[in-house]
Amino acid sequence: MFVTNASRGLPRHRSRHPAERYGRWALRTLTALLVLATLWLVVAFHLRGQWMFSLLFLVLGASLAIVFGKREWMSHRYIFPALAGMGVFVIFPLVYTIGISFSNYSSSNLLGEERVRAQFLDRTYQAEGQAFDFQLVREGNRTRLYLEAQGAVDPEGARQLVSLPLAQAVEGQPLAIEPTEAAPSGEALGMREVIARRDRLQRLTLVTPEGIELKMAGLRRFAPMLPRFEANPDGSLTDLREGILLTPDQETGFFVTEDGERLTPGWPVAVGLDNYTRIFTDPDIRGPFLQIFVWTFVFAGLTVVFTLAVGFVLATLLQWDQLKGKAIYRTLLILPYAVPAFISILIFKGMFNQNHGEINLILENLFGISPDWFTDPSTARTMLLIVNTWLGYPYMLLLCMGLIQSIPRDLYEASAVDGGGPLTNMMRITLPLILKPLTPLLIAAFAFNFNNFVLIALLTGGKPDILGASTPAGTTDLLVSYTYRIAFQDAGQQFGLAAAIATLIFLLVIGLSWLNLRLSKVKV
Amino acid sequence: MAMVQPRSIRARKLGAHLALLGFASLVVFPLLLVISISFREGNFATGSLIPERFSLEHWALALGIPWERTDGTVVQPPFPVLLWLWNSIKVAMASSLMILALSTTSAYAFARMRFKGKAPILKGMLIFQMFPAVLSLVALYALFDRLGQLVPWLGLNTHGALILASLGAVALHIWTIKGYFESIDGSLEEAAMVDGASTWQAFYHILLPLSVPILMVVFILAFIMSIMEYPMASVLLLDEDKLTLAVGAQQYLADHNQRWGDFAAAAVLSGLPITLAFLLCQRWIAGGLTAGGVKG
Numbered sequence: 136m137f138v139t140n141a142s143r144g145l146p147r148h149r150s151r152h153p154a155e156r157y158g159r160w161a162l163r164t165l166t167a168l169l170v171l172a173t174l175w176l177v178v179a180f181h182l183r184g185q186w187m188f189s190l191l192f193l194v195l196g197a198s199l200a201i202v203f204g205k206r207e208w209m210s211h212r213y214i215f216p217a218l219a220g221m222g223v224f225v226i227f228p229l230v231y232t233i234g235i236s237f238s239n240y241s242s243s244n245l246l247g248e249e250r251v252r253a254q255f256l257d258r259t260y261q262a263e264g265q266a267f268d269f270q271l272v273r274e275g276n277r278t279r280l281y282l283e284a285q286g287a288v289d290p291e292g293a294r295q296l297v298s299l300p301l302a303q304a305v306e307g308q309p310l311a312i313e314p315t316e317a318a319p320s321g322e323a324l325g326m327r328e329v330i331a332r333r334d335r336l337q338r339l340t341l342v343t344p345e346g347i348e349l350k351m352a353g354l355r356r357f358a359p360m361l362p363r364f365e366a367n368p369d370g371s372l373t374d375l376r377e378g379i380l381l382t383p384d385q386e387t388g389f390f391v392t393e394d395g396e397r398l399t400p401g402w403p404v405a406v407g408l409d410n411y412t413r414i415f416t417d418p419d420i421r422g423p424f425l426q427i428f429v430w431t432f433v434f435a436g437l438t439v440v441f442t443l444a445v446g447f448v449l450a451t452l453l454q455w456d457q458l459k460g461k462a463i464y465r466t467l468l469i470l471p472y473a474v475p476a477f478i479s480i481l482i483f484k485g486m487f488n489q490n491h492g493e494i495n496l497i498l499e500n501l502f503g504i505s506p507d508w509f510t511d512p513s514t515a516r517t518m519l520l521i522v523n524t525w526l527g528y529p530y531m532l533l534l535c536m537g538l539i540q541s542i543p544r545d546l547y548e549a550s551a552v553d554g555g556g557p558l559t560n561m562m563r564i565t566l567p568l569i570l571k572p573l574t575p576l577l578i579a580a581f582a583f584n585f586n587n588f589v590l591i592a593l594l595t596g597g598k599p600d601i602l603g604a605s606t607p608a609g610t611t612d613l614l615v616s617y618t619y620r621i622a623f624q625d626a627g628q629q630f631g632l633a634a635a636i637a638t639l640i641f642l643l644v645i646g647l648s649w650l651n652l653r654l655s656k657v658k659v
Numbered sequence: 660m661a662m663v664q665p666r667s668i669r670a671r672k673l674g675a676h677l678a679l680l681g682f683a684s685l686v687v688f689p690l691l692l693v694i695s696i697s698f699r700e701g702n703f704a705t706g707s708l709i710p711e712r713f714s715l716e717h718w719a720l721a722l723g724i725p726w727e728r729t730d731g732t733v734v735q736p737p738f739p740v741l742l743w744l745w746n747s748i749k750v751a752m753a754s755s756l757m758i759l760a761l762s763t764t765s766a767y768a769f770a771r772m773r774f775k776g777k778a779p780i781l782k783g784m785l786i787f788q789m790f791p792a793v794l795s796l797v798a799l800y801a802l803f804d805r806l807g808q809l810v811p812w813l814g815l816n817t818h819g820a821l822i823l824a825s826l827g828a829v830a831l832h833i834w835t836i837k838g839y840f841e842s843i844d845g846s847l848e849e850a851a852m853v854d855g856a857s858t859w860q861a862f863y864h865i866l867l868p869l870s871v872p873i874l875m876v877v878f879i880l881a882f883i884m885s886i887m888e889y890p891m892a893s894v895l896l897l898d899e900d901k902l903t904l905a906v907g908a909q910q911y912l913a914d915h916n917q918r919w920g921d922f923a924a925a926a927v928l929s930g931l932p933i934t935l936a937f938l939l940c941q942r943w944i945a946g947g948l949t950a951g952g953v954k955g
Binding site: 180 | 686767769805922941
């Protein structure tokens, strides 16, 4: 244990080795470059109005400059990269998530207010009046649009128009069309080719000599399109077609009409504790939430008990001196730990298949039963526990074997002299002696399974679903997979609600880790 | 070796062997089954363990070779398995090397130096690490979405984002390595520093060579964790040719179209190297699991 000279403030020794001096300069240059890069990110994020991210990189850049700039912080240089990694990818997302939990961020309130306003202002509608049928006409290797007015003759405009060759169209600029006497002489292309070029045609704006802009209004028509909304100085919008006023509502994050009707999309606004109150008061959310909450504890608890029981019994068997071929057994028994979990979980998904899985085939032949592993809640839960015990016992086996080795042999000698059998040895000597050092690892295993997302996502996907829930919720969902489904599945994407549940889980997990640190009496 | 031996020892030994054999066969059964299915014709799970109608079709498809059936139809490989495997290995290599570098240097400082805020930082890291990445996915998604608008190679649907995102998971590795460093006598480095070595030199030339075994263990654990990482990859990666194996493999077993045989071949192809590597290093890993942990 030492304190570096630099962090004591002692004078720096000037190295005799040029390599070391150059190394120092290289480090300084690298630091400077990194600081400049983060500063650029700070400015760029600030200009885009994303102050959270701007702040993140400001803190990162400043701490980088301080830790690598001042010699008193010499010791912290070694831990800075890891801390920065955790800060950016663990703690910042956590804070951001807690922040989201107080907002109505969701798929209907996704973009910022300015972007929403711009989207409204981009909308157009087809004006009353003249529309044109069109044809694509190919002359040699050029393609033109030929337009013919629908219905009665418009006294002002020309009746037949032809465009410049489409190849001359510049992205984002209108293409001129001119009056013509007759249809162009080339070959008129069929509907199939129109559909093939639909994307390009839809982006096209045509402008008549009178200055009227036409846009594609269907597979056969071009028509003058007018902007639908107009911005007012006070921030509200006027719907030009319906003639109504839309005011931005900062409470809900939507533009609302005078009758209180909301127009999507909206933008995220702070809603206070709404998401939390919804979890605890809305019966369609509270019911499934509580059910999943209880199941998560049961699942994690039973998994730890089962894996420990299997792992411990196998470990005591494998530690028996008289037994031959232990190395082979050991290798075979830790196989489930060695095979990547995403593969073995999918193997089980196939094996448990109700109609053509191996397990139901065997059960059918032996006992004449074939359980509905994926559609019945209680068998689905049983299946999860079986699979997770298979996946998890090797870890316990390895831990128990490591710990059993540290038990003094003469304890068993003494027990044998006194006539103790293997069962007595196991319950009276081995188990009590390894349980104490094992406890913190068991809590860690509990926390891991509490958050065992991969198992649920790959095996059942949370199904079968709970009936009557207003969010996607399954009877085999754990809190994590439930949160994931609220955030990323279905059309809803209720990030705010998901973040609120994530925050609650975080509080639980914090409690568990704190308990773990207390129990294991970690010395630093 | 126990000196006092009960008379029933033979019967007990037999019983233990039977129990272990029975359990081991239960454990190995699903794995043998998959190997068998990969050599079997058709995409069904049912059939005997030894393939009746042997076929290399699934293996050819898994290796990306179009397969011509006996009736003349040509089957195209359904998914680019080798590309997914390569993506997984690339991402896992890069991220586990970076995790190793970050956690080794930090563990050194935590094990050997005295500085302000050491204990709270160490404990805080452990607590924050317990919070699963799945729950902050929305935030990570937003972070990489915004970052990608400024730095394209760190945006969504890039491997750079996935590698970077894994750098948060270092706390457990730091604890493990720190535990090992503390078991090495510090007087070696002190002697070197008395002779004029700098802190970094003492670390790099004295301590690191002594800790190669634990560094190997941490590298392997980080590598395996990264290969198996599912939630982050499933949200950050979008295109089929960018997916990692963990995300791609489940497409074989979609609810309505289960390509059981194709999956089996792909699973054996990609799982076998990892499994073998793990089994070869199992002794070290078992040591590493307990090394950083319980000392109290």
